[in-house]
Amino acid sequence: MRKLILLLLILASWPASSWGDEVGAALFNSNCRPCHDGNGDGRTAGGAKMAIPDLRSADVQKLTDDDLYQRIGNGAKHKQYPHTFLKKGMTDPQLREVIGYIRLLKKN
Numbered sequence: 001m002r003k004l005i006l007l008l009l010i011l012a013s014w015p016a017s018s019w020g021d022e023v024g025a026a027l028f029n030s031n032c033r034p035c036h037d038g039n040g041d042g043r044t045a046g047g048a049k050m051a052i053p054d055l056r057s058a059d060v061q062k063l064t065d066d067d068l069y070q071r072i073g074n075g076a077k078h079k080q081y082p083h084t085f086l087k088k089g090m091t092d093p094q095l096r097e098v099i100g101y102i103r104l105l106k107k108n
Helices: 002-013 016-031 045-050 065-074 092-104
Strands: none
Touching: 016 092, 065 092
């Protein structure tokens, strides 16, 4: 019983955002990295062919979460490289984790 209480105390003190950061990073790396690169700059072979925007840029970062949700999940405003991750099996919570991770890529 003591071990269970200790475990619960440790988990309760763990910052919730770090869990989300890891989930968002893993989803980003498996779904977005091939074109957007690990840091989001879009400097990949595929990114160069399709003029992919830098996800760290002010232009991307100023988009609302809903804008990003529609663009990434449903392909809104994507003509060259349509994103339809919601139709490809990504769940709503997973997409929101990706959006949260994209927010962390913001240029300083």
